[in-house]
Amino acid sequence: MTGKDPQAPQLARLAGLIADETRAACLLALLDGRAWTAGELARHAGVAASTLSEHLGKLVAGGLLAEERQGRHRYVRLADARVAQLVEDLAAQLGPDTGRRPRTLRESSAGSAMARGRTCYDHLAGRLGIAITEALTVRELLTQDTGFALTDAGLGWFDSAGIALDRTSRRPLARACLDWTERRPHLAGVAGAALCRHALDAGWCVRIGSERAVKVTSAGERALSELLGIGAAALG
Amino acid sequence: MTGKDPQAPQLARLAGLIADETRAACLLALLDGRAWTAGELARHAGVAASTLSEHLGKLVAGGLLAEERQGRHRYVRLADARVAQLVEDLAAQLGPDTGRRPRTLRESSAGSAMARGRTCYDHLAGRLGIAITEALTVRELLTQDTGFALTDAGLGWFDSAGIALDRTSRRPLARACLDWTERRPHLAGVAGAALCRHALDAGWCVRIGSERAVKVTSAGERALSELLGIGAAALG
DNA sequence: CGAACACTTCGGCGGCCGCCGAACCATCAC
DNA sequence: GTGATGGTTCGGCGGCCGCCGAAGTGTTCG
Incomplete structure (x- = not known):
């Protein structure tokens, strides 16, 4: 009787893409609707460039981000309005300033x-x-x-x-x-x-x-x- | 410049609650709007009762589920319509039958x-x-x-x-x-x-x-x- | 051409987390 | 009371995954 819903693994995988502090920070930053370079995001998230590169790979492969390569830069933005809405909905679920107070x-x-x-x-x-x-x-x-x-x-x-x-x-x-x-x-x-x-x-x-x-x-x-x-x- | 968005950790934590195949299966099952007992969910997910108990603890603590104890049963259901909407939105993002074909x-x-x-x-x-x-x-x-x-x-x-x-x-x-x-x-x-x-x-x-x-x-x-x-x- | 730069790949380390079974606690049936 | 059942707690095991630095690839600039 392991009749687990067939879409459970995929739901978990999708949520897993967001379930990392660094990737979450990227998605929130990209909510400005613009394209960021990998380096900008790495600095923003406070993590090594190599680490962020792997994160971007996963987010792009998962369909959450769209990428655009220009010369030696890798520009990345939210894939579409649906993804933006999804991230917004999740963030809204948190409620207002449940976060720490500004220091x-x-x-x-x-x-x-x-x-x-x-x-x-x-x-x-x-x-x-x-x-x-x-x-x-x-x-x-x-x-x-x-x-x-x-x-x-x-x-x-x-x-x-x-x-x-x-x-x-x-x-x-x-x-x-x-x-x-x-x-x-x-x-x-x-x-x-x-x-x-x-x-x-x-x-x-x-x-x-x-x-x-x-x-x-x-x-x-x-x-x-x-x-x-x-x-x-x-x-x- | 590690000015990471303050809500990133919380967003990751929330997504993390869903980012597990067993917990995802529970949430999808609970989308029927009814209350399930812990045992039913354990059998549904194909996992030991002890394992599921821990999952329920996390989901309740995270505010996704509401629980109601009756005698020796622990009934659990989605906390409210917002949570249901969230799970639906995530599932909708997957697109139709991207899952495996029925066997x-x-x-x-x-x-x-x-x-x-x-x-x-x-x-x-x-x-x-x-x-x-x-x-x-x-x-x-x-x-x-x-x-x-x-x-x-x-x-x-x-x-x-x-x-x-x-x-x-x-x-x-x-x-x-x-x-x-x-x-x-x-x-x-x-x-x-x-x-x-x-x-x-x-x-x-x-x-x-x-x-x-x-x-x-x-x-x-x-x-x-x-x-x-x-x-x-x-x-x- | 060579130096600086943006990004990627790769090993390896460390921590987190889901899993189980065994023991335990509560409730219900008799 | 005794025994069965539903649920929880606890150790311990194993795997996954995010992190880094070092080395490598491609691009731009002087």
Whole structure:
């Protein structure tokens, strides 16, 4: 009676890819949606280059990462949005700051910058992401009470804001992503990605530091206030 | 510069709980939403009782399982719907039948019963779950093109069918859950759970075997046809 | 061309962890 | 009470896996 579920070994293997502190650190770092070189990740994780090389091999073989070789560099990024979502979901399961408290001033300010606004793979998160999601909901451009979807008015809003949405993608147009600093859902999916890309392209916000944190510019404050009625207070 | 993300160790620990074949088999078995005894799980996984006891200890300590002691039995079930979703998401990432092919007739027919209809923690999946989700969508009770949410008409349908929806829960009313046999989303969340419970209570379907598979009764066929226009063909 | 650099491969070391059986403890049946 | 059953604890064994440094491959730069 060892009728063990046939997908158990594979589930274990998949989880095993994430079940290593160094690989987990890589995946979290790659949640910024960009491609990192092997060396950058090795320094980030505080481990020898040779060690990290083996980790990348496993993650790529397991389908979690996509690689792109350029000259003597090996660039690596999350394979697709599904993998990003998976890592986010796992991280969200942990709950907010169950981690250690920041020890240094530098860490603390980096933490608060992340809490203020950051990218979550390809969309916006943190107080910035929440403020936008909230504003969309209040204006009935997004409905959250019977699920999570854009309204017809919401489609119109994106259109009039000049943000194109790819409606042919198999990826959901709007999806809720649980924010691990705010404990509330923010907008992800095709619409979330398009909005984030537009915000960066139009200079509404800029990346700060080398990680995921972003900062709203003064042009961004004007645009958010004008288009969604978001006041500076909500972005504090 | 070992500025490793502070949540990396925890992410690794969480994944590590799932990254064992025996524990993975337990979690998959518990996806039927019911409580199993330690002994049942040990036999299911094909491992000594002492070994399984240790596994359960870890899963409970890690918050993935909830336990309930009754007399000399230790009943254990998934801690909540979030954990179930997490396991489902991980399993969905694997893709359909990447596992081995069934070897015996018994396995094969069990597999097709599972493909025809099954529970996915607390909602319906398989061709049955897809047929229902599809019918709800065609009748514009559920919208999938701008996200995933019940429409106003959908709320009315649940009401007139006598299926109460708890709108006070923090859990989303409607949520998409990727079906790993059909590769398409089916209805989960509060509405999915209420529908599944009603289907079992009203005798629309009954559990078969000791696992997740369910079978539509003739009363169920009538009800589904009447309420949602689902023909027997869709349930093949 | 040679030096610096990014990455990979390979041995080898050490620790962690899943497994079992045996002993133990609790509950239930008689 | 005695015996059977479900579960837990404990040692101890074995394998897996992450780590490193050293040596090797390919690329870029002067």
